[in-house]
Amino acid sequence: MHGAGNDFVMLDLRGGAEPPSRAVTQKLGDRHFGVGCDQIISIEDPVEPGTVASYRIWNSDGSIAGQCGNGARCVAAWVERELQLPAGEPFVLSSPAGLHEVLPLGKGYYQVAMGVPSFDPRQVPLGAQIEHEALTYPFRDFEFSAVSMGNPHAVIVVPEAFMADVMEVGDAMQISPLFPQSVNVGFAQVVSRNELYLRVYERGAGETLACGSGACAAVAALVRRDMLDRKVSVALPGGRLQIEWPADDQPIRMSGPTAFVFQGELIV
Numbered sequence: 001m002h003g004a005g006n007d008f009v010m011l012d013l014r015g016g017a018e019p020p021s022r023a024v025t026q027k028l029g030d031r032h033f034g035v036g037c038d039q040i041i042s043i044e045d046p047v048e049p050g051t052v053a054s055y056r057i058w059n060s061d062g063s064i065a066g067q068c069g070n071g072a073r074c075v076a077a078w079v080e081r082e083l084q085l086p087a088g089e090p091f092v093l094s095s096p097a098g099l100h101e102v103l104p105l106g107k108g109y110y111q112v113a114m115g116v117p118s119f120d121p122r123q124v125p126l127g128a129q130i131e132h133e134a135l136t137y138p139f140r141d142f143e144f145s146a147v148s149m150g151n152p153h154a155v156i157v158v159p160e161a162f163m164a165d166v167m168e169v170g171d172a173m174q175i176s177p178l179f180p181q182s183v184n185v186g187f188a189q190v191v192s193r194n195e196l197y198l199r200v201y202e203r204g205a206g207e208t209l210a211c212g213s214g215a216c217a218a219v220a221a222l223v224r225r226d227m228l229d230r231k232v233s234v235a236l237p238g239g240r241l242q243i244e245w246p247a248d249d250q251p252i253r254m255s256g257p258t259a260f261v262f263q264g265e266l267i268v
């Protein structure tokens, strides 16, 4: 499946099937010697009352992730089809980051409540030397905002995202001691108070065509810096997401597309 070009291998692990080993996730993620995708997502039986399914996420390099926004929408589409849920009715999924209310919008579009963004440096996490929350932190000759969406994000405001040195800066930040669990690095170009252009260099996958949690993190960070309103259209290389953050203490909501590509059986 994919959501705005961020592509996934979805594994049906309902009924208690074993999660894939690191070697299997790496093979699934390999675009030349495997299937190829940005993330591998397992769909599992519900673990929390009131939910219809739970999911876990692995990056294509085999590392474990705590959240995936585009993946959440794809899980929603997969579950709605597989469980034959009543069309248009809201339902709840659980992920390693918590519970997510889903609203099917029709034509493959879903809205997902992605949780309340956290700016607490311990939650991101930022390196041990940073104890107090700030709007921005220095790195080399620029500044970034740090946000947790259940996974770590650094957001850098750039004049032109198209021109940003995404791989060089992304790699440097990901190996910096500032980010003990590495980081997803977003390069955000503010087009207007309601429109953002965003590229994301993801932890464990490199630059992807879209990053849902990255779009939420960028909007949250820039709302907090009073550079954006609370309802923003985010254009990414693979498509567009709508992000709405009603208030600081409320979950941020992400809406966007999903697509099924093909179905197969894995022989390992």
Ligand SMILES: N[C@@H](CCC[C@H](N)C(=O)O)C(=O)O
Binding pocket: 006, 038, 039, 057, 059, 064, 065, 066, 067, 068, 069, 070, 071, 151, 152, 184, 202, 203, 204, 205, 208, 210, 211, 212, 213, 214
């Ligand atoms: N593409 C995802 C984020 C996937 C996980 C991320 N690379 C991490 O390691 O935290 C999204 O749409 O949010």
